[in-house]
Amino acid sequence: MTFRILRLALIAAGALVISWLLMIGLTWLGTRSESFSNVVATGTAQYFSALTIGAIYALIALGYTMVYGIIELINFAHGDVFMVGAFVAYLIFTSLGFGGAIKSIPLLIGILLLGFLVTMVVLGVLGAAIERFAYRPLRNAPRLAPLITAIGVSFILQNVVQVLISNSPVPSPQLVSLEYRFTLLGASVPLLNLLIFLVAVVLMIALQVFVGGTRLGRAMRSTAQDREAAQLMGVNINATIAITFFIGSALAGAAGLIYGLYKGNIVFNLGFDAGLKAFTAAVLGGIGNTVGAALGGFAIGFIEVAAVTTGLSRWQEALVFSVLILVLVFRPAGILGQQIGERA
Amino acid sequence: MTATAQAAPAVPETPDDVLIARSITKQFGGLVALRNIEFVIPRRAIVSLIGPNGAGKTTFFNVIAGLIPPTSGSIELSGMRLIAPARRAWLEPLLWFAPPLLVLLIGILVSGGNIQLVALWGLLALLLATLILPTAMARPAWYESFIRRLGIFRSARPNDIVRSGVGRTFQNIxxxxxxxxxxxxxxxxxxxxxxxxxxxxxxxxxxxxxxxxxxxxxxxxxxxxxxxxxxxxxxxxxxxxxxxxxxxxxxxxxxPVLLLLDEPTAGMNPRETGEITALIGRLRTELGLTVLLIEHDMRVVMGISDRITVLDQGERIAEGTPEEIRRNPRVIEAYLGKPPS
Incomplete structure (x- = not known):
């Protein structure tokens, strides 16, 4: 177990360094005339925004992959759960009277912690409720029925937010001022980017530990592999599936909060695009595999930003999905293959 | 031809029996997989269930494990009635949804058109629902006794049956x-x-x-x-x-109190089979377990069973000690076919 974690950490560190160098190289390709130090600075700055965007995709992708792993459902409503997360965070912050950057650091940390906690719990409950009422009644129905239901739930969530909150984009409070910056290799990077990356990494590690070494994590994995056998070992599969939805949706809620902080602008249909990309990330990494989903999320964030730095920003979407197709041609099960959801 | 007339006499029940199955019948459409099976397992016994393929042995296991609801009949485990026809089962969902809906209704009546107040009551109703539904899913002991006091009965779920002390293995691993x-x-x-x-x-x-x-x-x-x-x-x-x-x-x-073993030696060589047989014996002597065994290997069955029950085409055709079963003409007929006359 410890060996596995150590190996994973080493691989992750290696991937971080290599992708950094790669980003600098790609930046050089895009801006050949610039001086070397300028290229390094731009590449580093871009690298950090790739990490931030990747972190958001990765957090959403985890929900897709966990749900697929346990009940083989592509939960198309998940992107909109993320969107609701952004709006719940918006409601929390604005109702507490915080519309902009918070100057006091302890207050900022306190409000952020409170925001994460409440958003994640509310979204977790929402996710579990969606499972209870929309998916569980259809658990033994043909595969198409819950899929269509998921699309239905997606539209319902969008519609509810549209009517109850706003039809047009709303400015979400950017609590962390962009004036907090650090300089690295000549690049001035907002501290927010690093913060987002770290929060995402902490959440992912917590998830790994939870799934890998706890009673409920084992219940989740056993339910994913053989639902009936798990039940005959005393696992309450309904509760386990509900917990899976709770965790996946809570992570999407955290991603929503982060998105609001980062973009400063949210709209009721933002979940569609982000959801599809995150789903792509999950497939890219190997759907059903939580490490794969995180990897896929960061990969897609990287490709999107790389497209911008190399001057191909108009080809962003085409590039992302070309990579998806390429990977799937050579590795149909995704980069890391299926793990949790693999059936015996 | 009535089934009961042909069935072998049941072992008399005692209060200490681990499992009592009363006239279990299971129909799959027109096919009768089990017909009026009476079955008793005394504590710390090793009981074997044998019969030709398709006799209903695994179906019977799945009924005990709560995986397949029987068409009729009931099962008691250590004196607890776990599987039986449902009674007033429709009342249970009503118990879940009535309180939140009631709160919502009161809210709508009380707040007199003030939409914000209605929303607040709605939130309260939602909170109530998020407390009730997970409880109903977990079915803690106090919830179960409350439900039973209201005269509601629904069969235990497979995971509840594990909680009551049944463990099992599978024929196909x-x-x-x-x-x-x-x-x-x-x-x-x-x-x-x-x-x-x-x-x-x-x-x-x-x-x-x-x-x-x-x-x-x-x-x-x-x-x-x-x-x-x-x-x-x-x-x-x-x-x-x-x-x-x-x-x-x-x-x-x-x-478990009762261990269900579904062909534990299938596909094993004689040495491994011997080891597993010895292990099953030790489970009783060392852990005090009661074992119900499905097995095709007659040496295993005859060697360790206290009692053997023979199923054929969903009916219990014989019951007794290994010696009695060995000599039973109906068993021989079921396994080898009718002797030519």
């Missing part, structure tokens, strides 16, 4: 193949562990101590089943015989 041997056993211990998601996330000392203790105990079950040193091997990489042993170790981890 159904391990969690992507988990290690130790983790498979730990899944079996699921109900014996207490730590909550909050404990796990915070990694409280209680949680860590429990995990540590659970791993030690799981390793002991592996050792008992003859899998010492195989702890960290993925289940799918184990040799066939060891997978069968792991199934037994995992079932033991449920700490």
């Amino acid at each position: 159904r391990l969690f193949h992507n988990m290690t041997a130790l983790e498979n056993v730990l899944v079996g211990m699921h109900l014996k562990l207490r730590s909550t998601p909050v404990d796990a996330v915070l990694s409280t000392p209680r949680h860590r101590a429990e995990e540590e203790e659970a791993r030690v105990r799981a390793a002991r079950y592996l050792e008992l089943a003859g899998l010492r040193g195989r702890d960290d091997e993925l289940a799918r990489n184990l040799p066939y015989g060891d997978q069968r042993r792991l199934e037994i170790a995992r079932a033991l981890a449920c700490e």
Whole structure:
């Protein structure tokens, strides 16, 4: 177990360094005339925004992959759960009277912690409720029925937010001022980017530990592999599936909060695009595999930003999905293959 | 021809019986898989269920395990009625949804058109629902006794039956193949562990101590089943015989009173078969278990069973000690066909 974690950490560190160098190289390709130090600075700055965007995709992708792993459902409503997360965070912050950057650091940390906690719990409950009422009644129905239901739930969530909150984009409070910056290799990077990356990494590690070494994590994995056998070992599969939805949706809620902080602008249909990309990330990494989903999320964030730095920003979407197709041609099960959801 | 007239006499019940099945019938459409099966397992007995293919042995196992609801009949486990026809089952969902709906209704009536006040009451109703529904899903003991006091009865779910003390193995091995041997056993211990998601996330000392203790105990079950040193091997990489042993170790981890073994020696060589037979004997003497065994290998069955029940085409055609079964003409006929006259 410890060996596995150590190996994973080493691989992750290696991937971080290599992708950094790669980003600098790609930046050089895009801006050949610039001086070397300028290229390094731009590449580093871009690298950090790739990490931030990747972190958001990765957090959403985890929900897709966990749900697929346990009940083989592509939960198309998940992107909109993320969107609701952004709006719940918006409601929390604005109702507490915080519309902009918070100057006091302890207050900022306190409000952020409170925001994460409440958003994640509310979204977790929402996710579990969606499972209870929309998916569980259809658990033994043909595969198409819950899929269509998921699309239905997606539209319902969008519609509810549209009517109850706003039809047009709303400015979400950017609590962390962009004036907090650090300089690295000549690049001035907002501290927010690093913060987002770290929060995402902490959440992912917590998830790994939870799934890998706890009673409920084992219940989740056993339910994913053989639902009936798990039940005959005393696992309450309904509760386990509900917990899976709770965790996946809570992570999407955290991603929503982060998105609001980062973009400063949210709209009721933002979940569609982000959801599809995150789903792509999950497939890219190997759907059903939580490490794969995180990897896929960061990969897609990287490709999107790389497209911008190399001057191909108009080809962003085409590039992302070309990579998806390429990977799937050579590795149909995704980069890391299926793990949790693999059936015996 | 009535079934009861032909069935062998049942063993008399005593209050200490582990399992009592009363006239279990299971129909799949027009096919009668089990017909009026009466079945009693005394405490600490090893009882075998034999019969030709398609006799209904595995169906009977699945009925006991709560996986297949019987068409009629009931099952008692250690004096607790676990499986029986439902009574007033429609009342239960009503109990879940009535309180929140009532709160909402009161809210609408009280707030007199003030939409914000209605929303507040709605939130309260939602909160109530988020408290009630997980409780209904977990079915804690107080909830069950409350439900029974209202005269509601619905059969126990498979996981509840495990809680009441039934562990089982599968005829076609159904391990969690992507988990290690130790983790498979730990899944079996699921109900014996207490730590909550909050404990796990915070990694409280209680949680860590429990995990540590659970791993030690799981390793002991592996050792008992003859899998010492195989702890960290993925289940799918184990040799066939060891997978069968792991199934037994995992079932033991449920700490059952009654252990259901579905062909534990299928596909094993004579030496391995001998080892498993010895293990089953030790389970009774060392752990005090009661065992219900489905087995095709007659040497195993005749060697360790206290009693044998023979099923044929869903009916119980004979019951008795190994000696009696060996000489029973109906059993011989079921296995070999009618002798030419």
